[in-house]
Amino acid sequence: MRILHTMIRVGDLDKSIAFYTEILGMQLIRRQDYPEGRFTLAFVGYGPEDKEAVLELTHNWDTPSYELGNGFGHVALAVPDAAAACAGIKARGGKVVREAGPMKHGSTIIAFVEDPDGYKIELIQAKSVS
Secondary structure, three states: OOOOEEEEEOOOHHHHHHHHHHHOOOEEEEEEEEOOOOEEEEEEEOOOOOOOOEEEEEEEOOOOOOOOOOOOOOEEEEEOOHHHHHHHHHHOOOEEEEEEEEOOOOOOEEEEEEOOOOOEEEEEEOOOOO
16 A cells, blocks of 8 residues: 545645645646536646655635644655755745744754645755765
8 A cells, every 4th residue: 555645625726736836846747627526636746646645636616715624734745955945935935934943852854834725834854864
């Protein structure tokens, strides 16, 4: 078994696709409209679905926004340098909500950014191998 995807509901699909592709550097892997159900599914990620887990962005045409609730935490991405990733994300118009630094009660370097719907994306700096 392996993880295939994580689904999140988004209010503005084009804005969300732009965030994940232009700000975070993912690729739009596929997009499909379902007119009878009045929704669109878009899959974004860093590699092909047969090799990598991806995000499924679900846009229900008649729902402009969602309450995030308190059950969802975040999506995590590995980055070589969290501070440099934050700088690049800000330069591309992304919103950094926690600058790079050690996690509370630990030494792992992390940062958080936020997508257009308010979902948190954690950037975890890869540990250097000595």
